[in-house]
Amino acid sequence: MRINKHFPLLIALLIAVTSIVNAQRKKEAPAIENTKQTPSRTEVIQPIHKNEFRKTDYKQRVQGGNTRMVNGYLQFDGAMDGNRQVDPQIAVGGGYVLHGTNSGLTIYDKEGNFIDGVSQKAFANGIDPKIFYDLHNKIFGFDLWVYWDSLKVKPVNIAISETSDPRGAWNIYPVSASNGKDGGGIGFSKKWIGYTFPGGDENTFILKMSEAKLGKPATIYHFKGRLGQPAFTQDNIDDLYFFKIQGDNFVITRITEDENSNPISEVVSVKPHGLKYIDYPPKSPQKGTEQVTSSGDRNPKNLVVQSGCLWFSQAVNCEGQSAVQWHQIKLDGTILQTGLISNKTSNYIQTTIAVNKNNDVLVGFQETNSEMFISPRMAFRYANDKPGTVREIVKLGEGTGATNGVAWGDYSGSTIDGDNLTDLWTIQSRANKEGKGETVIVKVPFK
Numbered sequence: 001m002r003i004n005k006h007f008p009l010l011i012a013l014l015i016a017v018t019s020i021v022n023a024q025r026k027k028e029a030p031a032i033e034n035t036k037q038t039p040s041r042t043e044v045i046q047p048i049h050k051n052e053f054r055k056t057d058y059k060q061r062v063q064g065g066n067t068r069m070v071n072g073y074l075q076f077d078g079a080m081d082g083n084r085q086v087d088p089q090i091a092v093g094g095g096y097v098l099h100g101t102n103s104g105l106t107i108y109d110k111e112g113n114f115i116d117g118v119s120q121k122a123f124a125n126g127i128d129p130k131i132f133y134d135l136h137n138k139i140f141g142f143d144l145w146v147y148w149d150s151l152k153v154k155p156v157n158i159a160i161s162e163t164s165d166p167r168g169a170w171n172i173y174p175v176s177a178s179n180g181k182d183g184g185g186i187g188f189s190k191k192w193i194g195y196t197f198p199g200g201d202e203n204t205f206i207l208k209m210s211e212a213k214l215g216k217p218a219t220i221y222h223f224k225g226r227l228g229q230p231a232f233t234q235d236n237i238d239d240l241y242f243f244k245i246q247g248d249n250f251v252i253t254r255i256t257e258d259e260n261s262n263p264i265s266e267v268v269s270v271k272p273h274g275l276k277y278i279d280y281p282p283k284s285p286q287k288g289t290e291q292v293t294s295s296g297d298r299n300p301k302n303l304v305v306q307s308g309c310l311w312f313s314q315a316v317n318c319e320g321q322s323a324v325q326w327h328q329i330k331l332d333g334t335i336l337q338t339g340l341i342s343n344k345t346s347n348y349i350q351t352t353i354a355v356n357k358n359n360d361v362l363v364g365f366q367e368t369n370s371e372m373f374i375s376p377r378m379a380f381r382y383a384n385d386k387p388g389t390v391r392e393i394v395k396l397g398e399g400t401g402a403t404n405g406v407a408w409g410d411y412s413g414s415t416i417d418g419d420n421l422t423d424l425w426t427i428q429s430r431a432n433k434e435g436k437g438e439t440v441i442v443k444v445p446f447k
Helices: 007-028 209-214
Strands: 041-045 048-050 065-070 073-077 089-093 096-101 104-109 114-118 127-134 139-145 156-161 170-175 185-188 192-196 204-208 218-223 240-246 249-257 263-272 304-306 309-318 321-330 335-341 347-355 361-369 372-381 413-416 424-431 437-444
Touching: 041 170, 089 127, 089 139, 089 413, 089 424, 096 127, 096 139, 096 437, 127 185, 127 413, 139 185, 139 209, 156 192, 156 209, 170 209, 170 218, 185 240, 192 209, 192 240, 204 209, 209 218, 240 309, 304 347, 309 347, 309 361, 321 361, 347 424, 361 413, 361 424, 372 437
Parallel strands: 321 347, 347 413
Antiparallel strands: 041 218, 048 170, 065 073, 073 437, 089 096, 096 104, 104 114, 127 139, 139 156, 156 170, 185 192, 192 204, 204 218, 240 249, 249 263, 304 309, 309 321, 321 335, 347 361, 361 372, 372 424, 413 424, 424 437
């Protein structure tokens, strides 16, 4: 039998086409492997009790205030002593605004009046606070990561208030993260507190909200791998959701329970996002210097579960500029809407999101370009606005100097009012004349 001289070439071409088709099918409908995972180990952590917010030998930290109206919105100053890495965060509930930075924690009332302040050393020390108000259990919580401790265990200090008054008793759980690295995230549901961090092979742990709130010894459940950013769960559910971007896919994982009420991790969705803009944002210029600044991360800095959906914003590369993109995604991974906030001649950086019970949305971020300094911004939408859109960008102030390093802010913060579940708040950074980080806290009322 004679074999056509082109036959080997045709076979090779067929194999190549088949491989491409199979790869595309895998991309479109990836297999979900190891969908369930039990804890790799457990340990019991004894809490450190703090009977008062500032029952300490450390000097009171007086920060912020100076209430005013800016473009029609109540605004007051937060921390004014930050370096380039301010890491500003807020949580609102119990009639209070709890504000944290790398330098410490401060309490205000909702009118912007200073109540009290303390160094983070009063909470067993650490940096990079991420703060929440649990509207189900009526408590505040935050984490502080200590990477310089002499014992080299790099504890993550999880601090939980016993009531909705942050001036009262707190319980702190130092959880070892000896192989951990900077960049962790905290979240909560009605039942669980979750934390995930880079470094090592056990990157996620959870504990029960009920134990932490009462100051009981808490069982810490460690899981292999980094499940993603844990959500602030505003829906009245026990399960705690995590989200991550993995290649071309959005991956959603949750902590739930088995038939014996033991916690398990379960992958619930792996779906291609199909988004045009998803790459990491480029560094952004600022006025009067060649020094560029960090624009943030395509991975969300905060994640909200509201009305059966995950909501988050991210910084992405849009035609060579840093832009802000936000999403509403069903818990099965289906994208319901996506919005892009971009400018061909400017850069929008360091973003977070807040969503209220009516699905109104606030997106906080900062703006910078070669003709301006880093300045605070926000945009919002009502639930019945056209899908994927926000209203006009609101200027919350203007920076007055350039930073002298790439690191900038690391986070902005945006959150729901945990008392009325309607108003939204944001904290954003601005660069002062010395290039240091100052913060502004803004209330956005919704009817």
